[in-house]
Amino acid sequence: MRRAFVEALTQAAEQDPRVVFLTGDLGYGVFDDFVARFGPRYINAGVAEAQLVNAAAGLAREGFRPLAYSIASFMTGRPFEQIRFSIGYPSLPVILVGAGGGYCYSSSGVSHHAPDDFALMGLVPGMTVVAPGDPNEVRALLPQLLELPGPSYIRIGKFGEPTYDAESPVKLGHARLLRKGERIAVLTTGEMAPLALDALPALAKEGIAPIICQFHTIKPLDTAALKTLATRVHTLIIVEEAAPSGALFSGIRDWKQATGCDVRLIRLGPSEDFVLGNPHRETLRRTAGFDTRAIIETCRAEWPFSRPP
Amino acid sequence: MTLVAQGIHTPEIAMLERKARAIRASVVQMAFDGKEGHLSASLAYVDLALALYHTWLRVDPKNPGDPNRDRFILSKGHGCTGLYAVLADRGFIPRSALRDYNIPGKCLPNHPCQHAFPLLEMSAGSLGHGLGVATGMLVGLRLKGSPARAAVLMGDGECNEGSVWEAAMFAAAQRLDHLVAIVDYNGIQAVGKSDEIMGHTSLARKFEAFGWSAREIDGTNMKSIVDTLSSLPFEKGRPSAIVARTRMGVSFMEGDVLWHYRKPSAEELARALAELGERPIQLED
Numbered sequence: 271m272r273r274a275f276v277e278a279l280t281q282a283a284e285q286d287p288r289v290v291f292l293t294g295d296l297g298y299g300v301f302d303d304f305v306a307r308f309g310p311r312y313i314n315a316g317v318a319e320a321q322l323v324n325a326a327a328g329l330a331r332e333g334f335r336p337l338a339y340s341i342a343s344f345m346t347g348r349p350f351e352q353i354r355f356s357i358g359y360p361s362l363p364v365i366l367v368g369a370g371g372g373y374c375y376s377s378s379g380v381s382h383h384a385p386d387d388f389a390l391m392g393l394v395p396g397m398t399v400v401a402p403g404d405p406n407e408v409r410a411l412l413p414q415l416l417e418l419p420g421p422s423y424i425r426i427g428k429f430g431e432p433t434y435d436a437e438s439p440v441k442l443g444h445a446r447l448l449r450k451g452e453r454i455a456v457l458t459t460g461e462m463a464p465l466a467l468d469a470l471p472a473l474a475k476e477g478i479a480p481i482i483c484q485f486h487t488i489k490p491l492d493t494a495a496l497k498t499l500a501t502r503v504h505t506l507i508i509v510e511e512a513a514p515s516g517a518l519f520s521g522i523r524d525w526k527q528a529t530g531c532d533v534r535l536i537r538l539g540p541s542e543d544f545v546l547g548n549p550h551r552e553t554l555r556r557t558a559g560f561d562t563r564a565i566i567e568t569c570r571a572e573w574p575f576s577r578p579p
Numbered sequence: 580m581t582l583v584a585q586g587i588h589t590p591e592i593a594m595l596e597r598k599a600r601a602i603r604a605s606v607v608q609m610a611f612d613g614k615e616g617h618l619s620a621s622l623a624y625v626d627l628a629l630a631l632y633h634t635w636l637r638v639d640p641k642n643p644g645d646p647n648r649d650r651f652i653l654s655k656g657h658g659c660t661g662l663y664a665v666l667a668d669r670g671f672i673p674r675s676a677l678r679d680y681n682i683p684g685k686c687l688p689n690h691p692c693q694h695a696f697p698l699l700e701m702s703a704g705s706l707g708h709g710l711g712v713a714t715g716m717l718v719g720l721r722l723k724g725s726p727a728r729a730a731v732l733m734g735d736g737e738c739n740e741g742s743v744w745e746a747a748m749f750a751a752a753q754r755l756d757h758l759v760a761i762v763d764y765n766g767i768q769a770v771g772k773s774d775e776i777m778g779h780t781s782l783a784r785k786f787e788a789f790g791w792s793a794r795e796i797d798g799t800n801m802k803s804i805v806d807t808l809s810s811l812p813f814e815k816g817r818p819s820a821i822v823a824r825t826r827m828g829v830s831f832m833e834g835d836v837l838w839h840y841r842k843p844s845a846e847e848l849a850r851a852l853a854e855l856g857e858r859p860i861q862l863e864d
Contacts, residue, residue, distance in 0.1 A: 290722070310722060316752070321711050321745035328715020331701070332723065336715075352742070355705045356712055360693060 271427040272369065274405030276300055278412040279337065283308050286416065290329050294322045294340035296369065319344050323352035323366075330362035335416055341375070342368030342384035342425055350390055353421075358394040361420040365412075366391070371401065371425030372460065372511035373540070376551045380544050384425075388459075389516025391423035392489045398422040399489040400442070403463030404433045407486050410440035418442075425460055432464050440486065445495035448482040454572050455481035455503045456565060459488055459518045462509040465555075469565040478573045480507070491521045493529075500533040505572045509560055510539040536572070538564050595633060595801050598668060599626050601857035603828050605664040605677060608859035611848040613660075613681030615689045619838040620658030623765035623825035624732055626801055628653075628665045631730055631761075635808040640670035643698050647727050650700050650716055654709025655734035655763070656690045663687050668860055671698055677861035707740025709733060710760055714750045717758055728757040736768025739777055744789065747818075751790025756812040759819045760786070764798065765826065769839050786820035798823025829854060 280303065283289040291304060292313045305312045315322040319340055326336040338345065345368040346353070357364045368387050375382035391399045398418055402408045408426055415422045437447040448463060449470065456466045463484045473480065481503060485492065499506065508519040519537040526535060538560040545554060555561035602625045610618050632638070636649045653662045660680060667674045672686075679685035686696045690704030701712055713729045720727045737743065750758055762782055766773055786793040792813035797803050804823070813819045829851045832838045843851065852859070 290719075313718065313753075315749055316745075318745035318748065320707075320742035321714070321749050324708055324711025324742065324746065325715035325718065325749060328712040328717070329719040330715075331712070332716050332719030334719050334722070351705065352708065352711070356701075356708050359702055 271402065271405050271408050271431050272297075272300060272429050274408040275367070275412065275426050276304065278409045280304055280307070282413060282416055283311060286335065288333060288335040289416065290334045290336045292322055292326050292329075292336055292338045294319050294338070294344060296340055319349040320352050323349040323364075324356050326364045327352070327356035327360075327362055330357070330364050331360075335363055335365070337365040337367055339367040339369065341382060342371035342387045343382055345369075346384060346387040346390045346423070353391070354394055357421045358397060361396050363419055364421050365415050366421070366423045368423060368425045370428060373545065373551055373554055374427055376545060376554050377548045379548050380546070383545055385511070385513040385540060386516070387423070387425055388488050388512050388518075392516050394421065396420045397489065398442070398487070400487050401425040401460030402486050403458065403461055403484050404431055406433050407440050407484075411442060411486060414442040427461050431461065434464060434467055436484070443487050443490055443492060445492040446484040446486060448484050451479040451481035453480070453503055454505045454507060454569060455483055455499050456507045456509060456569065457483050457485055457499075457518065457522070458509045459485045460511060462511060462560070465560075465562045466509060466565055468562045469569065472566050473569055476570065478569055480569050485518055488518055488521065491525060493525050496522060496525055497529075497531075500531050503533065504575060505534040505536060507536045507538060507565070507568050507572065509565060510537070511555070511560065512539060514539065514542050534572075536568060538568060591634075592802050592805065595626075595629050595805070597857065599629055599801065599828070600855045601860055602629060602661065602664045602668060604852050604855045604857045605667075605859040605861055606660045607829065607843055607848055607851045607855075608861060609660045609664070609677055609680040611843050611845070612678065613689065614842055615681045616838065616840045616842045617657045617660070617689070618832060618841070618843070619765055619767050619827055619836075620655055620734060620763075621660040622827040622829065622832070624658065624761075624763040624798070624823075625661045625665070625828065626804055627732065627761055627763065627798055627823055627825070628661055629668075630801060630804040630808055632665050632669045634805050635811070636730065637728075643671060647725050649727055650713065650729040652700050652709040652713050652729065652731045653691065653703055654731050655706060655737045656703025658734065658763075659687075659689070659691045659703070662691070664860065666698070674860045674863055677859075706734070706737040707742040710743055711746035711749070713758060714746050714753065714755060717755050718753055728759070730759045730761060732761045732763060734768070735762055735764045735766065735773040735782065736776075738762060738782060739768075744785075747786060747789040747791065750818040754816045755818045756814070756816050759811055759821060760791075761821045761823060764822050764824050766834070767836050767839060771836060783820065783822045786822075790817060791820045792817045793820040793822060795822045795824065798825035799828070
């Protein structure tokens with residue numbers, strides 16, 4: 271995804287002289303080509319995230335379209351006050367890029383875990399929050415974020431993630447149908463999408479065909495898609511690598527509460543506890559119950575039920 | 580306090596000194612009418628703001644949105660009445676608007692809000708943001724080829740914030756010599772004396788160590804302020820810092836932490852106005 275991000279960034283910078291890239295001293299070697307081509311439009315603010323965000327705010331005030339880049343935990347929690355006050359309050363079009371959100375850096379320890387990035391960014395009024403699931407979604411979403419009049423946050427992964435095809439294009443603010451199905455729907459965000467797709471062959475052997483729908487946009491939540499899904503399935507299985515509060519599941523739970531919709535909700539995702547012991551990401555997903563196997567088992571368990579009368 | 584500078588006075592300096600007394604009168608009046616204190620933060624930098632708006636900033640009340648205007652940011656937003664009064668005096672807003680200070684829904688809230696008062700370069704109230712935002716603005720202005728400069732006024736208490744020093748490092752690295760940071764060194768912050776709280780070290784030496792060119796000046800001496808501003812930038816390729824030792828300018832308020840929050844009584848208002856000897860400008864129209 272980072273390669274896709276740099277390519278999309280470079281393309282945007284070619285087309286729009288307002289695009290400026292600021293890094294919090296991260297991305298060694300990744301932006302060399304960008305630096306060579308766009309020189310002064312690359313700014314290393316140093317290991318100083320408060321300044322990274324305030325400088326981006328100043329650039330946005332002068333009509334630029336700055337992107338601020340750091341590791342997700344340092345991009346969101348650390349400069350939260352600057353994001354809220356200097357970018358959110360005046361609603362400036364700054365794109366905050368959180369590399370390695372969720373438990374991307376699970377084995378690096380709690381300092382590098384960012385399960386709270388969606389929640390923190392979602393708290394900022396007017397902030398658009400997106401989590402692409404593959405490099406293609408990164409390429410498609412970035413130009414759309416650059417069109418926004420206000421701030422946005424994008425969580426991106428590492429390098430070499432698999433790509434997938436889908437039934438519908440990547441449209442900011444709209445849930446993306448990845449696979450058609452019936453009775454139950456698996457709703458994913460960010461890098462959970464390929465985990466859900468990986469569950470399909472095993473499920474197909476048992477005649478189980480859930481809808482797979484990728485919510486790359488967490489805020490604003492695509493409630494129109496939820497409404498449609500709720501008329502077609504009895505259960506929504508929401509898979510997220512995020513804190514239980516303030517991400518996709520809690521947004522959908524709030525929507526259910528507000529609308530009185532009777533669709534069943536199941537969440538697969540980590541608990542709110544600090545993850546200690548520096549586990550590998552796959553181990554964490556398995557033990558916390560949000561890997562492909564957990565998706566298969568949950569779909570299998572929910573498939574026989576019908577919608578309550 | 581006396582604002583009579585030593586040495587030769589030009590008529591302009593004398594005019595600014597008189598204005599400073601009127602602006603201070605306006606500020607005390609606003610605190611009384613608006614029932615909101617922050618007098619120490621608002622009174623002490625009045626001379627600095629007047630000197631900036633009358634001698635240094637290239638700004639025009641008839642064209643306040645000029646893309647090449649110099650940017651002024653009052654980063655310590657709680658001391659906003661001084662700025663409001665100077666803007667009124669300079670013709671950016673009607674003098675009568677000062678009577679609306681701290682009335683809910685009006686354009687001059689007790690912490691400056693750009694949504695209420697769009698002429699501001701940014702909102703303020705949360706300390707430590709102005710310098711960093713100004714550095715971003717200046718990098719942007721440089722990319723656009725604009726000659727605009729920026730002045731950021733901060734409190735000495737505000738310089739407790741780490742983000743100030745992150746911004747200071749960035750400004751030096753980016754060689755922003757069209758940036759001046761002015762510290763209103765009144766020696767007082769919310770609940771104590773700033774030197775005691777942050778360990779008695781020189782702010783000017785801190786800025787120097789961060790790659791700036793810094794000067795300490797008497798922030799109550801109008802001629803000294805004007806002369807200092809006229810010599811900006813102090814050094815080519817480096818941002819400039821002015822650490823201005825200031826006083827509130829009302830004798831019975833000087834040096835007392837109490838006046839960070841305290842609202843003046845009717846009697847204290849009368850006493851301050853009598854001492855200043857000028858009428859608040861909001862009462863003139």
